[in-house]
Amino acid sequence: MHIDSGGTAVKASYSHGISTYLQPTYFLDGDNLAVIAYAYSCIEGRETPVEKAVALFYAVRDQIKYDPYRIDLTREKFRASVVLSKKFGFCVEKAMLLAATARVVGIPSRLRFADVRNHLTTKRLKEIMKTDIFFFHGYTELFLNDIWVKATPTFNLSLCDRFGIRPLDFDGIHDSIFHEFDRGGNRHMEYIHDHGPFADLPYEELKATFEKHYAIYLREEKTGSYVDFEREAEEEKVTIV
Secondary structure, three states, X not given: OOOOOOOOOOEOOOOOOHHHHHOOOOOOOOOOHHHHHHHHHHOOOOOOHHHHHHHHHHHHHHHOEEOOOOOOOXXXXXXXXXXXXXXXXXXXXXXXXXXXXXXXXXOOEEEXXXXXXXXXXXXXXXXXXXXXXXXXXXXXXXXXXXXXXXXXXXXXXXXXXXXXXXXXXXXXXXXXXXXXXXXXXXXXXXXXXXXXXXXXXXXXXXXXXXXXXXXXXXXXXXXXXXXXXXXXXXXXXXXXX
16 A cells, blocks of 8 residues: 555555555655666665665765755655656655665665754754744655664765764664754754654645645745755854754
8 A cells, every 4th residue: 555646645554564665656656767777776786685775875865965945845746756866855855765765676665754843954944944843854764674774864974064963874773863962962853743654655744734834935945046055054054043
């Protein structure tokens, strides 16, 4: 079971057969030729599922640039293959690409979502969003060694350097989620609500949530001139909120 192109969300449950999490879907389109080619290029020389998962994590983390300023919620543009083609995306998009590529190489995967309070952001992003809560923050869960392991490929290494935070590493064994504090001991990320795991993207629910909480931000993002988030972080030296 998964959500179809109509966007009907099917929440993952532990009763689902593991094969559910290996199937390509409309949003996790691992049957796309470019996604297939990318997945296999990333795992070249790796043999075990853990080694493959780790390779995919670092590829998506660092080769796909984190960008919260170019969010496009259009259904046909909200797919793993599109994220791969444009080489940038926000947390949900990067989680989608990691999940899709994992399925390509035979690793069961699913999406997980949480509302988080982000204490580390740029002044401009905070002003536009009107909140420090990131609703429906997305990350990936990979089924390795008979357990679900969390993997968060959101922030690329160069962005972490500019923010002064530790990049999230992943060993395929331990959960990889945002740290509570940054390198300086300041508050970084608080997980305030867990939406649980999903076999595929709950598109309609996510879209409705974003439009409710980020209406001004989405309008600003679409009408304003493009701003490089990484450069902005470097210039502002980050605002702790």
